[in-house]
Amino acid sequence: MNDKIKYFVAIMVFGSLWGFSECIIGSQLSGSGFPSGAIMTGFFAMILLTMSRLFYKKKGMQFGMGLVAGSLRYFNPFGGCHVCSSIAIVAEAFIFELIFNYLSTLDLTKIKSLTSKAALGIFSAYSMYVGGTIITQIFTPLSYGSFYFENLILAIPTILADGLLVALFGAAVVPITIELSRFNLKISDKLYYPTTVGITALCWIIVVGNFLLLI
Amino acid sequence: MTLGKEKIIPILAMIVLFIGIISTIYVNANENKEELPGVSIIINGNEYSFQKLNEIFQNITIDTDEGKRTGLPLEKIITYSGVNCPSCNRYTFKASDPYQQTALWKDVKTSILTYDNEYNIRVYFPNLAHTFWVYNLKEIEVNKL
Numbered sequence: 001m002n003d004k005i006k007y008f009v010a011i012m013v014f015g016s017l018w019g020f021s022e023c024i025i026g027s028q029l030s031g032s033g034f035p036s037g038a039i040m041t042g043f044f045a046m047i048l049l050t051m052s053r054l055f056y057k058k059k060g061m062q063f064g065m066g067l068v069a070g071s072l073r074y075f076n077p078f079g080g081c082h083v084c085s086s087i088a089i090v091a092e093a094f095i096f097e098l099i100f101n102y103l104s105t106l107d108l109t110k111i112k113s114l115t116s117k118a119a120l121g122i123f124s125a126y127s128m129y130v131g132g133t134i135i136t137q138i139f140t141p142l143s144y145g146s147f148y149f150e151n152l153i154l155a156i157p158t159i160l161a162d163g164l165l166v167a168l169f170g171a172a173v174v175p176i177t178i179e180l181s182r183f184n185l186k187i188s189d190k191l192y193y194p195t196t197v198g199i200t201a202l203c204w205i206i207v208v209g210n211f212l213l214l215i
Numbered sequence: 216m217t218l219g220k221e222k223i224i225p226i227l228a229m230i231v232l233f234i235g236i237i238s239t240i241y242v243n244a245n246e247n248k249e250e251l252p253g254v255s256i257i258i259n260g261n262e263y264s265f266q267k268l269n270e271i272f273q274n275i276t277i278d279t280d281e282g283k284r285t286g287l288p289l290e291k292i293i294t295y296s297g298v299n300c301p302s303c304n305r306y307t308f309k310a311s312d313p314y315q316q317t318a319l320w321k322d323v324k325t326s327i328l329t330y331d332n333e334y335n336i337r338v339y340f341p342n343l344a345h346t347f348w349v350y351n352l353k354e355i356e357v358n359k360l
Contacts, residue, residue, distance in 0.1 A: 116224055151307075
């Protein structure tokens with residue numbers, strides 16, 4: 001099987017799952033009064049990004065996933081400024097990529113100590129959430145012609161405080177995901193394309209269909 | 216992971232945890248916990264109880280991307296609070312924690328004020344992103360554009 005195509009399809013399926021969870025699960029959580037931003041970044045995004053890193057061990061893949069998830073988020077009618085949410089997702093992926101490229105190793109299973117795994121989860125989840133939220137707080141008011149620097153400064157302590165919950169999610173999610181990868185979950189070559197393309201298509205059909213129904 | 220990275224990551228994690236904890240303490244310490252009589256809000260420098268506003272104004276229902284929301288029309292409340300030229304001002308919605316957002320009249324006039332069972336006042340803007348939907352609202356400051 002051509003590795004480049006396999007890799008591209010993996011970016012599409014993991015990115016689509018991330019975008020789908022942001023659009024469908026995120027909006028449901030927010031509507032139910034849960035801290036959706038913290039759960040989406042600390043739980044769903046961290047699991048998918050860490051899993052893709054574990055399975056494919058490729059630099060640049062997570063940024064690609066962010067581009068796919070951001071594109072899917074753009075088609076979701078929830079939340080007002082679609083472009084801003086899309087940019088925030090891409091920014092989160094970029095931050096993850098930076099941290100894992102410069103502070104970690106491509107093969108996450110080589111990280112032996114639980115402290116290092118948890119610390120990697122804490123630092124990456126916190127940085128992603130804070131970075132993504134600050135970008136949202138800048139671009140969203142800007143897009144409505146109502147950006148005031150004073151509002152951003154006053155929001156910073158709340159953003160930094162909210163990030164604590166995300167950091168705790170990261171502390172659990174990264175070590176658990178790395179440990180679960182030892183169960184050698186592999187899909188046969190025969191099933192790889194039908195499964196991944198099917199999941200990708202399903203994610204896009206649900207999100208875009210939801211969008212078309214609501215406009 | 217190299218030995219250097221093995222040491223750096225836990226230090227960075229401790230730094231962000233420290234920042235998160237200090238920020239949480241700061242936000243809680245600065246939260247405006249002063250109990251106003253009933254459910255009250257300061258608009259344009261005047262304090263109003265939500266109960267009184269409820270007696271004066273009729274609820275309206277607006278469509279948001281989270282479904283229908285019912286509350287008091289902010290357009291009428293702003294005029295009632297003594298703002299003579301609503302479109303000449305910007306409106307800053309301040310929460311009990313330091314969070315705040317600023318909106319223009321074109322969006323304020325379609326918005327509503329609601330309160331939930333925990334007596335938290337929230338503003339809903341049908342045409343603005345959720346970033347602007349400030350909850351635990353304590354004050355609406357009116358400033359010239």
